[in-house]
Amino acid sequence: MRIVSLSKDISLKRPLEMGNAEQMKTVKMVLADVKSRGDAAIAEYSEKWDRVKLHEFRVSTEEINHAKANFDAELLKDLEEAAHNIRVFHEKQKRSSYQVDVENGSFIGQRVSPLDAVGLYVPGGSAAYPSSVLMNVIPAQVAGVERIVIVSPPNDQGALPDAVLVAASILGIEEIYKIGGAQAIAALAYGTESISPVDKITGPGNVFVALAKREVFGVVAIDMIAGPSEIAIIADETAYADEVAADLLSQAEHDPMACPILLTTSDFFAHEVAHEVEKQLTKLPREKIARAAVEKFGRIYVAETMEDIVEAVNKLAPEHLEIMTSNPQVVAQQVRHAGAIFIGRYSSEPIGDYFAGTNHVLPTNSTARFSSPLSVDDFIKKTSIIYYxxxxxxxxxxxxxxxxxxxxxxxxxxxxxxxxxxxxxxxx
Structure with missing residues (x-):
């Protein structure tokens, strides 16, 4: 990783995922086509891009039961425990309606009610992300949303990963469709013959999904336009270089556009971590992806004081922030802007991704200055009540x-x- 002085430049160094003109043209064409022709258009795009000919989009009960029957028992327990932790955390976010008495029997107030229907996009194809199912579905359920729909692109056999289906089954979600890309977003926003529209779409996806979500905003609500993953780590000489390097690579392996950053007051420690990153890269199964992220966007910043580092982090407003210093709680209190803060040696970022209970859908590209993690609030609406x-x-x-x-x-x-x-x- 490149080591530079903090005084030079400090930024996430990536543009928002806006797409190019050709991609935008494709997305608009797909949205209009699905809006006009419905299921027929989705079938054609599935065959063209997912290389699978589907006669039924909806996942059958038999497919879900088959996934459960073949799933590892220990992993099932892990998913169930993770789901429990996520639910406990999000239950604390529930809001209540309220009424303020004015005078003479008059009152004003606010009614809190859940959205009627939401759609969750789960990335798929060759990958499986059951954690995305848990993180998006559970806050919606806690909010009281009655209809929750999952869409995800199938593999070339026309199937979704067992892990995704099992995670959905744990949560009692049965309305699942094997469609992806911009066509899936169009189906959720406009509806088709076989898929009823929803009120809000959440979940990450590729550039075509991101552009489609942005385009249908206003017809439906969306959670955010999330960019590639990013992690900033504040560490001093009390941290372990191999652990810091491993945490940096945990995010670098997501995407060639991922942004791993270390900020430290120790030049010696900076070089130790740089050496460890290179050493660990050569043994990482996703080395090509992680190396591209490290070389293009990875930085190790050496600062004179911890105060300078905190000021820089508040400017960065990173998606994930780890603090591994001799006094991590004190440093954490000074941080104003971050999607999620991981405090101390044993709070590695993947703990939040999978198990602790906090939501891993977080603001990226410095939007943590004004945005929050996905929560129960994303699945409710508030209505003002006036009675004079x-x-x-x-x-x-x-x-x-x-x-x-x-x-x-x-x-x-x-x-x-x-x-x-x-x-x-x-x-x-």
Whole structure:
């Protein structure tokens, strides 16, 4: 990894995943085609891009049962325990409706209610991501969403990974479709003959999925446009170079565009980690991917003080932040912007990815300055409630009419006055 002085440049160094003109053209074409022709268009794109001819998009009960029957018992227990941890954490995020009594029997308030239907995109094809199922479905269930749909691209045999189906089964999700790409996003947003539309789409995907989600925003809600993974590690000479290197590579192996960064006050430690990264890269099964990320976006920043490092991290607002210093709790208190903070030697980033219970869907590309991890809040909506009695209306109608006229909105003023406040005032 390249070692540089912190004073030179500090950034995530990647553009947002905006796509090029040709990709955008393809996405718009697919969205319009699925909106127009429905299932027929999805079948054609599945055959073209996923190399599979599907007669039924929906995963059958037999397929789910077969996945469960062939699944490793120990892994099943691991998934069930992870699901439990995630549910316990997200249960704490539940909101309640409330009412504020005003006067004369009037009140205002807020009603909190779940979305009716949400769709979860799970990346697939040659990979399996059951953790994505858990992280997206569970907060939606805690929020009270009644209909939860999973879409995921099939392999060339027209099947989804057993792990994905088992994770869905653990959570009781049965509406699962073997479709991916922009066509899956179109199906969720617009609906087809066999797939009813949803109100919100969550979950990560490739550039075509990201562009499609951005394009349908407004027809449906979306969670975020997530970029490639990133990790920043704050470490001093008390940390272990091999452990820091392993954590950097845990994110580098995700994507050639991933961004692994180390910030330290020790030049000696910086060189130790750089050596360890190279050593471990040669033994990593996904070496090609991880090496591309390390060489293009990986950096080790050496700073004079820990204060300089904290200031830089707050500018970076990284997706994942690990703190491995002699006083990690103190340093963590000074960090304002990060998607998730992992404190101390034994809080390696994958713990949050899979098991601790916190959500691993996190803001990227420095958006942690203003965005939050996926949560129960993403699957609810809030409705304002206003109830004025005649007495309260009579007391405040003249004030409201004056404010409306101040803004030049005579219709607003007359709407209030149409209840006859002048007449009521004359009679009082």
């Amino acid at each position: 009695t005649q007495e309260t209306w009579l007391q405040h109608a003249p004030k409201i009419a004056r404010l409306a006229r101040m803004e030049g909105l005579e219709g607003h003023a007359r709407a209030v006055e149409s209840r006859g406040w002048a007449k009521e005032m004359d009679q009082s």
